[in-house]
Amino acid sequence: MSKEKVLVAMSGGVDSSVCCAILKKKGFDVIAVTMKIWDGEVCTNSAGGSHACYGPGAWEDIEDAKKVAAYLGFPLTVIDLRREFRDIVLDYVVDEYLSGKTPNPCVLCNRMVKLSALLDKANDLGIEFDRVATGHYVRSKFDEERNRYLLLKAKDKEKDQSYFLYSLSQQQIAKCIFPLGDYTKKEVRKLAKKMDLPVKEKKESQDFFSGDISNLFGKKGKQGKILDKEGNVLGEHKGIQYYTIGQRRGFGVAKGLPLYVTGIDKESNSIILGEKSDLLDDELLANKLNWVAIEKLNDELEVKAKIRYRHKEAAAIIAPNKKDTVLVKFKEPQSAITPGQAVVFYQDDVLVGGGTIKK
Numbered sequence: 001m002s003k004e005k006v007l008v009a010m011s012g013g014v015d016s017s018v019c020c021a022i023l024k025k026k027g028f029d030v031i032a033v034t035m036k037i038w039d040g041e042v043c044t045n046s047a048g049g050s051h052a053c054y055g056p057g058a059w060e061d062i063e064d065a066k067k068v069a070a071y072l073g074f075p076l077t078v079i080d081l082r083r084e085f086r087d088i089v090l091d092y093v094v095d096e097y098l099s100g101k102t103p104n105p106c107v108l109c110n111r112m113v114k115l116s117a118l119l120d121k122a123n124d125l126g127i128e129f130d131r132v133a134t135g136h137y138v139r140s141k142f143d144e145e146r147n148r149y150l151l152l153k154a155k156d157k158e159k160d161q162s163y164f165l166y167s168l169s170q171q172q173i174a175k176c177i178f179p180l181g182d183y184t185k186k187e188v189r190k191l192a193k194k195m196d197l198p199v200k201e202k203k204e205s206q207d208f209f210s211g212d213i214s215n216l217f218g219k220k221g222k223q224g225k226i227l228d229k230e231g232n233v234l235g236e237h238k239g240i241q242y243y244t245i246g247q248r249r250g251f252g253v254a255k256g257l258p259l260y261v262t263g264i265d266k267e268s269n270s271i272i273l274g275e276k277s278d279l280l281d282d283e284l285l286a287n288k289l290n291w292v293a294i295e296k297l298n299d300e301l302e303v304k305a306k307i308r309y310r311h312k313e314a315a316a317i318i319a320p321n322k323k324d325t326v327l328v329k330f331k332e333p334q335s336a337i338t339p340g341q342a343v344v345f346y347q348d349d350v351l352v353g354g355g356t357i358k359k
Helices: 014-025 057-072 082-098 105-124 170-175 185-194
Strands: 005-010 029-036 076-080 131-133 138-143 148-153 224-228 233-237 260-265 270-274 280-291 301-306 314-321 325-335 342-347 350-357
Touching (some): 005 014, 005 057, 014 029, 014 057, 014 185, 029 057, 029 105, 076 105, 082 105, 105 170, 148 170, 233 270
Parallel strands (some): 005 029, 029 076
Antiparallel strands (some): 138 148, 148 350, 224 233, 260 270, 280 350, 301 314, 301 342, 342 350
């Protein structure tokens, strides 16, 4: 009986490297691929520092992935996805920022690039595989009662990355293996050292971009007014794409008390500043919904909702709304609810679903 072939998406970091090692030890036939996505747009030199997914450190990451594959003794193919990444992710990011929103590129990348375009390219290259594995800290299982594949929080709640995977389809979850879901980050580090992996001392990746991303916008965007909540002009901003709800610095405006971005108005090309209390709100509207634990939201449902990855989940009631949206009402006001960001719903460890914050 032949071994089950598992295609592993390697980043060149500790997590995906340990993921490969665990699968190989369990007897799987490991086949690794690495995405080439950086096209030189971001110019900061990150050599020796913490790398981002998209930036100059990508070249070093690819070389690290090659070293790990050679060390563990399995093939690795570098797949050029620069065009797909620009068309799917970067163009979306630019459009969202220019619309006054703050996008979450990782959510889109996982669904459309890492677990879609990458697999299509691998198939085109004749790479055969039965399952797909990534180094995400998340767990999955099939629930017979619901007749659905579920995503569950990882054992390591501080490292849990289910938030970034809420938009995966049932077909994608069914095909995926997440070997790190039952490990803590500390345990993964220990495994990397115990196995003497070439990346055992490598720093954690930081953020999505590395360096100055202003050249991604080219000549798009323009300066506009900075207003207070009464509409008084406080100054001039350099372009709405450089601001996000809750931002406290970078305005060049002094008013004798801390000021925060409380609103971004694309129509008037304005940034609105206010006090910290002005950031509080107890409800939001979400669209672009994807349900994991349920087929559809038909009635009100009590959940815990996260409005950002590092945001503490908060008790809320979600309810169907018109035009394929969901109304989220929090039991306590939340700070800096940001259009464009993902809102993800949980019941205990089970990821119910999520969407994009519309307003």
